[in-house]
Amino acid sequence: MSDRLIESASQTAGPYVHIGCLPSWAGIDGIYPEDLGATIAGPGARGERITLKGRIFDGAGEPLRDSMVELWQADAAGLYQSPGEYRGAADPDFRGWGRAATDADTGLYRFDTILPGAVRSGGVTHAPHVALWIVARGINLGLHTRAYFAGLPENAADPVLTLPELAGRVDTLLAVRDGGTWTFDIHLQGGRETVFFDV
Amino acid sequence: MDWPYWGDVMSDSGPPPRLSPRDFSVQPAALSPAYRSSRLRAPERKLVALPGQLGDLTGPAFGHDLPGAADHDLIHNFAAAGASALGPRIIVHGTLRDESGRPVPDALIEVWQANAGGRYRHKNDAYLAPLDPNFGGCGRVITGADGSYSFLTVVPGPYPWPNGGNDWRPAHIHFSVFGTAFAQRLITQMYFEGDPHIALCPIVNAIPDKGAIDRLTARLDMGRTVPMDMRAYRFDIVLRGPDATMFENGTGG
Numbered sequence: 205m206s207d208r209l210i211e212s213a214s215q216t217a218g219p220y221v222h223i224g225c226l227p228s229w230a231g232i233d234g235i236y237p238e239d240l241g242a243t244i245a246g247p248g249a250r251g252e253r254i255t256l257k258g259r260i261f262d263g264a265g266e267p268l269r270d271s272m273v274e275l276w277q278a279d280a281a282g283l284y285q286s287p288g289e290y291r292g293a294a295d296p297d298f299r300g301w302g303r304a305a306t307d308a309d310t311g312l313y314r315f316d317t318i319l320p321g322a323v324r325s326g327g328v329t330h331a332p333h334v335a336l337w338i339v340a341r342g343i344n345l346g347l348h349t350r351a352y353f354a355g356l357p358e359n360a361a362d363p364v365l366t367l368p369e370l371a372g373r374v375d376t377l378l379a380v381r382d383g384g385t386w387t388f389d390i391h392l393q394g395g396r397e398t399v400f401f402d403v
Numbered sequence: 404m405d406w407p408y409w410g411d412v413m414s415d416s417g418p419p420p421r422l423s424p425r426d427f428s429v430q431p432a433a434l435s436p437a438y439r440s441s442r443l444r445a446p447e448r449k450l451v452a453l454p455g456q457l458g459d460l461t462g463p464a465f466g467h468d469l470p471g472a473a474d475h476d477l478i479h480n481f482a483a484a485g486a487s488a489l490g491p492r493i494i495v496h497g498t499l500r501d502e503s504g505r506p507v508p509d510a511l512i513e514v515w516q517a518n519a520g521g522r523y524r525h526k527n528d529a530y531l532a533p534l535d536p537n538f539g540g541c542g543r544v545i546t547g548a549d550g551s552y553s554f555l556t557v558v559p560g561p562y563p564w565p566n567g568g569n570d571w572r573p574a575h576i577h578f579s580v581f582g583t584a585f586a587q588r589l590i591t592q593m594y595f596e597g598d599p600h601i602a603l604c605p606i607v608n609a610i611p612d613k614g615a616i617d618r619l620t621a622r623l624d625m626g627r628t629v630p631m632d633m634r635a636y637r638f639d640i641v642l643r644g645p646d647a648t649m650f651e652n653g654t655g656g
């Protein structure tokens with residue numbers, strides 16, 4: 205189509221992304237009542253409560269301490285809280301979207317949420333997973349990855365985890381459980397580089 | 404659920420349309436050595452293509468009741484009563500569309516910037532220029548039914564940054580933009596027409612395409628200027644859109 209437009213170019217979020225996206229975290233109070241993305245699952249949300257946390261390592265093995273991560277996931281029944289969800293109504297007390305800064309000292313990000321359900325769409329069943337989007341100084345185009353949950357039976361037949369091109373790299377997409385906490389570390393470079401997606 | 408956007412290419416009972424494949428020729432390279440921070444933070448391996456998945460075609464929605472009354476007014480939203488931020492007062496406005504040309508309504512746009520002296524209100528920014536006690540540096544808006552947005556602010560100052568020894572950022576405003584799909588998520592920066600620092604900036608020059616840089620450069624818009632009050636700059640934003648082939652069905656291609 206001749207009137208097709210061109211996507212705006214991305215630019216790095218820079219080291220001060222918190223001012224715009226998490227101002228209270230950055231110490232700027234009094235403009236917004238609270239930072240967006242703090243509550244992924246409301247008190248009445250159905251499903252198993254979990255914490256997902258981890259660090260994002262650069263090519264020198266240093267954790268990023270100035271980045272921002274956004275999370276997007278389905279509810280316990282595998283439904284998205286989104287206008288684009290066509291398969292049914294998601295849990296009314298479940299938001300499914302979260303936003304967190306990596307800690308300025310430890311580099312840890314943390315999301316309190318529920319374990320998502322498997323997503324059945326287009327005749328395919330996708331193992332439970334959360335989508336993560338990472339922006340920071342030095343990242344020119346936001347990075348999309350996914351955290352799956354190690355040990356879940358659905359992983360064996362998941363259409364993404366079984367992609368031939370992911371052979372030998374699937375471990376980088378698996379969060380590891382310790383009680384109610386799942387750890388998902390992300391490596392931007394090196395032998396353990398996390399799989400990032402062109403979605 | 405009501406679904407005004409993309410309404411003519413989807414039904415209530417079908418999945419959202421796929422997005423066009425991303426055109427990486429108009430996007431910055433992950434590794435851009437002149438921008439030193441990218442050296443240790445750019446993935447070295449190719450992105451794995453994962454098009455058309457429901458989780459990426461859906462995304463969070465934000466209502467018109469989200470922004471407070473002053474969220475769009477950076478001149479006043481952090482200022483003491485009766486005070487206002489220092490610096491040249493401007494309106495920044497434009498339209499959010501997708502690649503198909505459709506306006507994107509009801510979309511959240513968040514902005515942040517340095518003050519008129521080039522200083523951010525952030526604990527890690529130690530630039531010599533002083534903080535403005537009446538400037539916080541963040542704002543947000545929801546796009547209208549026609550995809551339009553506008554906010555009020557002051558022109559941010561250029562600032563030096565530790566990169567090559569004597570690098571200065573052009574004056575810029577950071578934008579975080581939501582569409583309706585998580586795959587449309589965009590963070591970018593708006594520059595100001597005529598700024599000689601644009602051509603010198605390693606962050607800008609991570610973008611290989613001159614036209615793409617030009618489209619990040621806002622134009623002075625005298626038509627929206629408020630006489631004796633504030634000038635206006637126009638900045639239009641384009642998100643990824645539904646695959647073109649979806650529109651060619653039934654129209655003869």
Ligand SMILES: [Fe+3]
Nearest residue numbers: 218572575577
């Ligand atoms: Fe900046």
